[in-house]
Amino acid sequence: MKAPICRHACRALAEGALESGPQALFFRFHLWYCWYCWPYKRQLRALGDAAREVWGPRRDTRAVEDRVLAQLMRPPS
Amino acid sequence: MEDVVAAADLRARRPEAIERLVRENTAPLFHAALGLGFRESDAEELVQDVFVAFLEAAPRFEGHSTPRTFLFGILYNKSSNLRRRRLKEVSEDEVDARYDGRFNAWGIWSPKPPEQAALDSELKTHLEECAGGLSEDQRLAFYLREVEGESTDSLCNILGVSGTNLRVILFRARNKLRDCLEARWGGPR
Structure with a gap:
């Protein structure tokens, strides 16, 4: 069973609550060394990497921009 | 200014x-x-x-x-x-696409699944399927945070929620996706 600190630290990681706040530094330090939290941390990181791989590639949207502009600039009928 | x-x-x-x-x-x-x-x-x-x-x-x-x-x-x-x-149209489109996909180039019924399914990468299929199980706010919050790198303040403004609510939304989104992927192919490794 994971120690309570691991549960709180992993939750803070998933919540994106490690950027700031009184406990962020404490949790970041815990996650840095904790062997038990490592698989969870690795899974969330892999999830983010997968999302960027799937949805990250940029497409050329110039044609879409032109169509949007044509619609917006159309004089009211 | x-x-x-x-x-x-x-x-x-x-x-x-x-x-x-x-x-x-x-x-x-x-x-x-x-x-x-x-x-x-x-x-x-x-x-x-x-x-x-x-x-x-x-x-x-x-x-x-x-x-x-x-x-x-x-x-x-x-x-x-x-x-x-789109909810109604999507379900109808899926039926049509599946039906059409079961006929080969000669118009003969094929027992094999459509080839398109094999073309999609496993990861993409699983992640997109799993993301379909998220609510609109969870999906947008996850996308904007992970792919666009939006800040917490910006996400709160976009979704019209407090910082506390945003944390809950992100927590649920990430864990739903993690659970779903884990169940399908052993999880993100």
Whole structure:
């Protein structure tokens, strides 16, 4: 069973609550060394990497921009 | 100061301000719509609706938030509406596509699944399927945080939630996806 600190630290990681706040530094330090939290941390990181791989590639949207502009600039009928 | 001037130009519907707005924001909006699971044609329709709604609301836009945040807020509302509207069509499209896909090039019934399924990468299929199980706010929050790298403040403005609520949304989104992927192929490794 994971120690309570691991549960709180992993939750803070998933919540994106490690950027700031009184406990962020404490949790970041815990996650840095904790062997038990490592698989969870690795899974969330892999999830983010997968999302960027799937949805990250940029497409050329110039044609879409032109169509949007044509619609917006159309004089009211 | 620059934001205030830009907001005034947009309220006055100056063509150059509108063009700048569209050129700078179409790509992130279009990619976000794709990230929300819409097909390209629907994503484009959604982006057009967002800009039209923005210009309609322009007289009330005072530049307190950035145009980008304002536009993403509209996208969030519009995507929920479009998804509801598309719900019936999607189910019908899926039946049609599956039915058509079971016939080979000679028009003969094939017991094999459509080839297209094999072309999609396993990861993409699983992640997109699992993302389909998220609510609209969870999906947009996850996409904007992970792919676009939006800040907490910006996400709170876009979704119209407090920081505490945003934490819950992100926690649920990440864990739903993690659980779903874990159940399907042993989880992200």
